[in-house]
Amino acid sequence: MKKYLMLFSLLLLTSSLLLSGGCKKQPPAPPKEPATANPTTAKTPTAADGKIEMSLYYAGHPGSKREKDFVDFLNKHFAKIETGDLAAFDGSQAEGFDVTILDYDGDGFKSPRPRIPHTFTGPVMTMGVTGAFISGQRSLKTDYL
Amino acid sequence: MGDAAHVGSPAHIVFSKPFIVNPTVEEYDTPSGYRRFPGGKELPDKMKVWKVQNSEKKTYGGVVARSYGFTDSPDAEAIVLGVNNGKEYGAVGIGRHGNFLQWGYSSPPSEMTEAGQKLFLNCLCYIKKFDGKAPLVTRKGYPRDNAVRLAALINRIKDKSFFESTFPAELKEKYDGDPDGLVEYYKDNFEFIYRERTFLIDSDLKTLGLSSNRTIETLEKLIELLDSDEHSETAQKLLIRYTQESFEKREQWQNWHAENKGRFFFSDFGGYKFFVVPEGYLITDEK
Structure with a gap:
């Protein structure tokens, strides 16, 4: 009985050594990333083609030279660009995009003033005089005056 | 605003991520328009600037936002000061308010300088972080x-x-x-x-011996003075004037202060009042 007990103990000891990787001391497990890790310190993700993995919605003057200028440039750097008409922009078109650009060509004093609901909180870049007037519609610090 | 930006602090993240922005610095004559504004006469004859774009218009076409009160709330930041001849030195050429980033320059990317293009790309990456961060004041x-x-x-x-x-x-x-x-x-x-x-x-505030209507110390002192027989009525009047609250009882003011301590700010732009930053609103990363 004693023999069996000793054998059993030896077996137990051997298995625990095997499972633990031998006699080496295991390094402590690295601390887990906190659940609220600040996403803003992460590197800008890029695709295999070097483009930034972001989707942009450009609302401007469809068919204009200025729209083409922006789209050609942005297409070189970002994974996805779509375009639309600033005059028709109401916030819903930005659904699913990372950033919206609001822009127009010509005289900014005459550009469309889109009706964007105040509940819209997606990231927006407003451009030039057009952008300043859009800011003014929302009583922002970036307005024309 | 024309083509250029004032040389400022490059510490903001938009000057380094994801692309390093290397502006070519040059000197301009200080715009004559600056002299009309407070502090304008003390500016030097020349100022260091860098070109964001090379437009046909050169000195106009873009727009700057006034600097007054621009940074009096934590939801806004002046990223680039625009060289202009219509507003004051310090007016904002590129600035953010909440989830909106205004690029005040007029040119499309093909007319931007290399540094301007990189800054533009970086600003697009930067504003993405502010999804859901509506302005705290209007x-x-x-x-x-x-x-x-x-x-x-x-x-x-x-x-x-x-x-x-x-x-x-x-x-x-x-x-x-x-x-x-x-x-x-x-x-x-x-x-x-x-x-x-x-x-x-505010002569009422002066009678209480306070030094400013916009410091946290003033807010706290006014709440303290609700305990004073001599000054409680004035303190109550000023708390109504400078906050969005209308509590009638001292304990309500004290509880409101205790619940929000450390998150108050004062904004002239927002109506000369103390506001509270909602928990979790601020993004506290490198600038």
């Missing part, structure tokens, strides 16, 4: 710097209603025709300026 008041700025113009603006619509009636007899005197009056009382139709000086 325009409800004209920041107090405007009192000084407009005081300097009383002899140049011909509209007869200008003085009465901007400054309290009791100042007209003493300062009408005396812009220097009016400017000094508002500079001497700068920390007590608030606006209710006109730019007023």
Whole structure:
């Protein structure tokens, strides 16, 4: 009985050594990333083609030279660009995009003033005089005056 | 605003991530328009600038936002000061308010300099972080710097209603025709300026021996003074004036303060009031 007990103990000891990787001391497990890790310190993700993995919605003057200028440039750097008409922009078109650009060509004093609901909180870049007037519609610090 | 930006602090993340922005620095004559504004006469003859774009217009076409009150709330930041000839030195060429980032320059990317293009790309990456971060304040008041700025113009603006619509009636007899005197009056009382139709000086606050209407210390002192028989009525009046709350009981003010301690800010732009930053609103990463 004693023999069996000793054998059993030896077996137990051997298995625990095997499972633990031998006699080496295991390094402590690295601390887990906190659940609220600040996403803003992460590197800008890029695709295999070097483009930034972001989707942009450009609302401007469809068919204009200025729209083409922006789209050609942005297409070189970002994974996805779509375009639309600033005059028709109401916030819903930005659904699913990372950033919206609001822009127009010509005289900014005459550009469309889109009706964007105040509940819209997606990231927006407003451009030039057009952008300043859009800011003014929302009583922002970036307005024309 | 034209093509250039003032050389400022490159510490902001938009100058380094994801692309390093290397502006080519040059010197411009200080725009003559700056001299009309408070502090303008003290500026040097030349200033360091860098070109964001090379437009046909060169000196106009873009737009800057006024600097007054621009940074009086934590939801806004001035990223680039734009070289301009219509507003003050310090006016904002590229700035953020909440989830909106305004790029005040006029040119499309093909006319931007290499540094301008990189800054543009970086700004697009940067504003993405502010998804859901609506502005904490919107325009409800004209920041107090405007009192000084407009005081300097009383002899140049011909509209007869200008003085009465901007400054309290009791100042007209003493300062009408005396812009220097009016400017000094508002500079001497700068920390007590608030606006209710006109730019007023808070004499109630002065009677309490406080030094400013916009410091956290003042807010806390007013709440303390609710315990004072002599000053509680004035303290209550000022707390109503400078907050969005209308509590009637001292304990309510104390509880409100305790619940929000460390998250108060004062904004002239938002209506000369103390506001509370919602928990989790601020993004505390490198700038």
